[in-house]
Amino acid sequence: MSTLVPEGLxxxxxxxxxxxxxxxxxxxxxxLVREWKDGTLW
Amino acid sequence: xxxxxxxxxxxxxxxFSVAWVFLGWLWGKxxxxxxxxxxAGRNVGLALGMATAMAxxxxxxxxxxxxxxxxQLGVWGMVGYSLGAVxxxxxxxxxxxxxxxxxxxxxxGDFVRTRFGRPAWFVFLLISFxxxxxxxxxxxxxxxxxxxxxxxxxxxxxxxVITVVCxxxxxxxxxxxxxxxxxxxxxxxxxxxxxxxIAVYTQVGxxxxxxxxxxxxxxLLDMLAPAxxxxxxxxxxxxxxxxxxxxxxxxRALALREGVGFKAYFLAGVAWLPVPVVAGSIALAAPxxxxxxxxLDMVGPMVIGNLLGTTGAVLILVxxxxxxxxxxxxxxxxxxxxxxxxxxxxxxxxxxxxxxxERASRMIxxxxxxxxxxxxxxxxxxxAEMIQFTGAFVGATIWPIAAGLYWEKTNPNGAVAGMVxxxxxGLTAYFTVGFYTAALAGAGVSMVCVVVSTLVxxxxxxxxxxxxxxxxxxTS
Numbered sequence: 001m002s003t004l005v006p007e008g009l010x011x012x013x014x015x016x017x018x019x020x021x022x023x024x025x026x027x028x029x030x031x032l033v034r035e036w037k038d039g040t041l042w
Numbered sequence: 043x044x045x046x047x048x049x050x051x052x053x054x055x056x057x058f059s060v061a062w063v064f065l066g067w068l069w070g071k072x073x074x075x076x077x078x079x080x081x082a083g084r085n086v087g088l089a090l091g092m093a094t095a096m097a098x099x100x101x102x103x104x105x106x107x108x109x110x111x112x113x114q115l116g117v118w119g120m121v122g123y124s125l126g127a128v129x130x131x132x133x134x135x136x137x138x139x140x141x142x143x144x145x146x147x148x149x150x151g152d153f154v155r156t157r158f159g160r161p162a163w164f165v166f167l168l169i170s171f172x173x174x175x176x177x178x179x180x181x182x183x184x185x186x187x188x189x190x191x192x193x194x195x196x197x198x199x200x201x202x203v204i205t206v207v208c209x210x211x212x213x214x215x216x217x218x219x220x221x222x223x224x225x226x227x228x229x230x231x232x233x234x235x236x237x238x239x240i241a242v243y244t245q246v247g248x249x250x251x252x253x254x255x256x257x258x259x260x261x262l263l264d265m266l267a268p269a270x271x272x273x274x275x276x277x278x279x280x281x282x283x284x285x286x287x288x289x290x291x292x293x294r295a296l297a298l299r300e301g302v303g304f305k306a307y308f309l310a311g312v313a314w315l316p317v318p319v320v321a322g323s324i325a326l327a328a329p330x331x332x333x334x335x336x337x338l339d340m341v342g343p344m345v346i347g348n349l350l351g352t353t354g355a356v357l358i359l360v361x362x363x364x365x366x367x368x369x370x371x372x373x374x375x376x377x378x379x380x381x382x383x384x385x386x387x388x389x390x391x392x393x394x395x396x397x398x399x400e401r402a403s404r405m406i407x408x409x410x411x412x413x414x415x416x417x418x419x420x421x422x423x424x425x426a427e428m429i430q431f432t433g434a435f436v437g438a439t440i441w442p443i444a445a446g447l448y449w450e451k452t453n454p455n456g457a458v459a460g461m462v463x464x465x466x467x468g469l470t471a472y473f474t475v476g477f478y479t480a481a482l483a484g485a486g487v488s489m490v491c492v493v494v495s496t497l498v499x500x501x502x503x504x505x506x507x508x509x510x511x512x513x514x515x516x517t518s
Binding site: 003004005007010011013014015016017018020021022024025027028029031032034035040041042 | 083088092093096235248
C-alpha cells in the first residue's frame with residue numbers, strides 16, 4: 001500500500017492554508033477598525 | 043540567483059527602517075512611566091494582541107526555515123512546523139491565568155522566583171538567556187544571509203543594519219513600538235506569503251509539483267517517514283517550551299487588557315497554523331523548476347525570485363525583513379525586561395526608581411544588540427540547526443512552568459530537577475540521535491521529574507503570594 005500523500009489531498013491542504021491565511025488577514029483588519037472606532041485599541 | 047540589485051535592496055531597507063523607527067518614536071510617546079514602557083500600559087486590545095502574538099511567532103525562521111524543512115522533510119516538515127501553533131493555542135488559557143495571578147508582575151522570572159524560589163529562578167534565567175541569545179543569533183544571521191543572497195549586500199553589513207534598526211525603534215518606543223509595528227508587520231507578512239503561494243500554485247501548478255516530486259524526490263511525499271514524524275512531535279514540544287517559558291509571551295500576557303489574553307493567543311494560534319504550510323509549500327516547487335539549491339535555507343527566496351523576478355525578490359525581502367523585525371524587537375524588549383527586572387532590580391538594585399530602571403533598560407537593549415552582532419559575525423550553522431539546538435533547553439521548561447501555574451502541590455526541587463535533567467537528556471539526544479529529538483527528550487525527562495517529585499513530596503503553595511509583586515514606583 002502506498003504511503004504517499006494523494007495529489008488531491010495535497011491540493012486541498014495547500015489551498016486551504018492560503019484561504020485560512022486570507023481570512024485571518026481580513027479578521028485582523030476588521031478588528032483593528034472596530035477597536036480604533038471604540039477607542040479600545042490599547 | 044540574485045534578482046535584485048544592491049541599490050533596490052537598500053531602497054527597500056531604508057524605507058522600512060525609517061518607517062519602523064519613526065513609528066517607534068511616535069508610539070513611544072504614549073509611555074509615561076517605566077511600567078508603561080515595559081508593558082504598554084497593560085491595556086492592549088484584541089487586534090494588537092492577536093497580531094503581536096502572531097507576528098512574533100512568525101520569525102524569519104518561519105519564513106526561511108519552513109521552506110528548508112519542507113525541502114528536507116517533505117509534507118511532514120511543513121505540518122510539523124505548523125504544529126508550533128499549538129504552543130500559542132495552549133498558552134491562551136495560561137495568559138489569562140498569568141494576568142489573574144500576578145496582575146502587577148513583570149516577567150516570567152518574577153513568577154518562577156515567587157513560585158519556586160531562588161535556585162529554580164537562577165536555572166530558569168540561564169535557560170531564558172541562552173534561548174534568547176540563540177533566537178537573536180538565528181535572526182541576525184537570517185538577516186545577513188537574506189540580504190546577501192537577494193541583493194549582494196555584504197553579510198555583515200546586512201546583519202548589522204537589521205539589528206541596529208530593531209534596536210533603534212525598540213529603544214525609542216518600548217513595548218508600544220514593538221506591539222504597534224508587529225501589527226503592520228503581521229499584515230504585510232500574511233499578504234506577502236499569500237501572494238507568493240498563489241504565484242507558485244498557479245504558475246508552476248500543484249499537479250506539476252506533485253508529479254516532479256513523485257519521480258525525483260518521492261520521500262518528500264511519504265506520510266510514514268520516521269524522521270519526519272519524529273520531527274513533528276519534537277517541533278510540537280519545542281513550540282510549547284519556547285512559548286511557555288519565554289518572557290516574550292509572558293510580557294504580552296501581562297500587557298493585554300483583562301479578558302483579552304485567551305482570545306488573542308487562541309486566535310493568533312489559529313491564524314499562525316497555516317503560515318508554515320504556505321511558506322513551506324513554496325519550496326516544494328524547487329524540483330519542478332529545476333533549481334539547483336546551493337544553501338538549503340535559501341530555497342524559499344530562490345523559488346520566489348525565480349518565479350516572480352525582481353517583484354518576487356522585493357516581496358521576499360519585505361516578508362523576511364518584517365518577520366525578522368517583528369521577532370527581533372520582541373526579543374530585545376522581553377530579554378531586556380528580564381535583565382532589568384530579574385537581574386538589575388532583583389539582584390543589584392532592589393530599590394531602584396522608575397527612572398533608573400528605564401535607563402538600565404535602554405542600556406541593556408543596546409548591549410543586547412551589540413552582543414547579537416558579535417555572535418552573528420561568524421555564520422556558524424544553518425538556521426534550522428541553530429533553532430533546534432535550543433530545543434533541549436526550552437523542552438525542559440514545559441512541565442515546571444505548566445505545573446507551577448496550575449498544580450498547587452508542585453515543589454521547587456521537582457522544578458529544578460526537571461529543568462536540569464531535562465537539559466541533560468535533551469542535549470544527549472541532540473548529539474547522539476539527531477536535532478529533531480532534543481525537545482522531545484528534554485520535555486519527557488522534565489515531565490517525569492516534576493510529576494514524580496510532586497507525587498512523592500507535595501508542597502502546598504499560597505497563590506496570593508503572586509499578588510505581592512509590585513511596580514517600581516510603589517517601592518522606590
